[in-house]
Amino acid sequence: MARNPATSNRIAVLGLGRFGSSLALELMRQGWEVVAIDSSTSVVQNYADRLTHAAIANTTDEQALRQLGVHDFAHAVVGIGTDLEASILTTSLLADLGVPNIWAKAINRQHASILQRVGAHHVVLPEHEMGERVAHLSPGTSSTSSSSRTTTPSSRPAPPRRRSTKPWPTPPCAPSTASR
Structure with missing residues (x-):
């Protein structure tokens, strides 16, 4: 089915949790026409006046x-x-309907793999990806200038890691080596 080029700035956001609602609102700020869909009446009512549909x-x-x-x-x-x-x-249905550009949020790598297999063209793992970004901003790896708010590599090296000579404790549910 041919799509009208005039509708290429339209996007459907399915699920208005923290990720979906943040995405939908930011896309609105960028000038996109956003159609948001969620199963929760209260959630949809909360965003109805801030989104296109x-x-x-x-x-x-x-x-x-x-x-x-x-x-x-x-x-x-x-x-x-x-x-x-x-x-x-939902991802599978979008693929069956012929939506040419499907992005999907995954909560872990296995979920991401399944989403790709059923038709997602792009999969994001927001918590994993944000964890990596924060690691680059952690103390000792970068500094933030209060005047410019830009992140630059730190000039001081990270503190040395302290090494413990004690072994890791055995979890309470693990079998003890004494009974073997």
């Missing part, structure tokens, strides 16, 4: 997605993270 729907229902016109979008983001089944089924 907000709809209450089950994102795993193909008929609901068709009625909302999601199949006509060139871009979609699945922001569902905690409900793995809904995340995977």
